[in-house]
Amino acid sequence: MSGIGTKPSAANEGVNIKSKAFCIIGNPIEHSLSPLMQNAAFRHANLNYSYIAFKVPADELQGAVESMRKIRMAGFNVTIPHKVEIVKLLDKLSDEASLAGSVNTVNNENGQLVGYNTDIDGVLEPIEKRISNFNGLNVLILGAGGSCRAALVGLARKKGINTISIFNRDQSKLHRVIRLGFDLNLNCIPFKFEDIVKLSEVSMKSDLIINTTSIGLQGEKSPVITDFIRKDTVVFDIVYKPINTDLIENAKKAGAKIIFGYEMLLSQGYKAFEIWTGMKAPREIMKQALFGIFGEPK
Ligand SMILES: NC(=O)c1ccc[n+]([C@@H]2O[C@H](COP(=O)([O-])OP(=O)(O)OC[C@H]3O[C@@H](n4cnc5c(N)ncnc54)[C@H](OP(=O)(O)O)[C@@H]3O)[C@@H](O)[C@H]2O)c1
CATH class of the missing domain: 3.40.50.10860 (Leucine Dehydrogenase, chain A, domain 1)
Structure with missing residues (x-):
């Protein structure tokens, strides 16, 4: 019944x-x-x-x-x-x-x-809704774990990406991810997560910023701050709880386009x-x- x-x-x-x-x-x-x-x-x-x-x-x-x-x-x-x-x-x-x-x-x-x-389509699909031309695109990725790997495989389907700068704490994990990028014919550049000066510099030059770390899940502050996010940049935080993470708030304040983790x-x-x-x-x-x-x- x-x-x-x-x-x-x-x-x-x-x-x-x-x-x-x-x-x-x-x-x-x-x-x-x-x-x-x-x-x-x-x-x-x-x-x-x-x-x-x-x-x-x-x-x-x-x-x-x-x-x-x-x-x-x-x-x-x-x-x-x-x-x-x-x-x-x-x-x-x-x-x-x-x-x-x-x-x-x-x-x-x-x-x-x-x-x-299916995280590969999961990362790429929302990006494709905001970006149609990947030619010359500069990408910043925070983190070098499983979701970063899915993002790289997804981005490799797109032609013409200029650079993918990846910031991570664990350097051996970072270098394994750089190796994956190399195998996928992507121009990936490794950076130490702790290098805030470099991060701000790269952030200013990036057309797409993706947080693939769990920073934000517990309300942590993002190292990518409003002053270093351009208005025409697409900012994607894959953390979906809370919906408005610190990075999403910073991107909103900068007037950037945002992609929510959900x-x-x-x-x-x-x-x-x-x-x-x-x-x-x-x-x-x-x-x-x-x-x-x-x-x-x-
Ligand atoms: N929206 C979605 O559908 C979706 C899908 C998958 C995952 N996620 C979320 O994405 C996050 C990552 O998932 P994952 O599977 O990729 O995890 P993972 O393989 O464990 O990778 C996590 C990465 O985050 C970095 N990290 C974690 N805490 C950090 C901190 N406090 N400071 C700096 N770096 C930190 C780690 O750096 P080290 O290498 O230095 O440890 C590692 O590179 C999780 O919060 C997960 O819930 C969302």
Whole structure:
């Protein structure tokens, strides 16, 4: 029986032979908005699928993946801190996940666990909405982790980018990312995160600034400040909670164009839904699940 005002759908039928289970694994996981977004999409598409979140600490990843196989989990998302570690536990990788060396979406294809990286589309899609010509573009990236790798693979699809300056604390991680950039034919330049003078200089010259660190998540101040952001620069903070991070506030004060982190969350989620179902993602429904009746923040 369906409740008042609810549309009867396969999702109301309860568990049966057509049911499929999906999940997200990570630690911490409490903040994840993926269950909200994916369950709304499954319901709208009349699929008897459900999606939940599991807290899986780093030292339990292998056991968790083995369990997914045993219970024939149809697919799952992977988040901090497992995106790189999971690579070696899967049966196959898409070409781009293999290039990025990280996976955020796994699909069970006839018992084989296949890894994809939908963060690549997740980063690129919102950028493409603001920038159509990448010729001569100067890019600044903060951080050299999994999301930086996804950003590089995405940007490599675009021709004509001039420089990508990458600032990171851990120098060995930074140099591995520079190596990836080299393999992708991108002109990446390494910088020490602590070199604030250089950061301000590069920031002034950048047409696109992307924060791929977790700075902002706990309300931390961004090292990229208003005085060194140009009005015609596009500033993208991939941190989505809070929506208005310090970097987004600085960019707003500078009059720059901004890209919110939730835009990446949505784009990577659309792509994951499409991999799992073979159907087009109900984008508006997924967006509404995040923002409800109040609509998208500005
Ligand atoms: N919007 C979305 O859909 C979306 C998707 C994926 C990720 N994210 C968010 O993006 C962030 C990064 O994710 P990830 O998977 O790329 O993580 P990751 O692989 O662990 O990389 C994190 C990077 O941030 C740097 N970093 C962390 N804290 C820092 C600090 N206090 N000062 C300077 N650098 C710092 C690290 O530097 P070191 O190398 O020096 O440690 C590393 O380069 C997370 O907050 C995550 O929630 C958002």
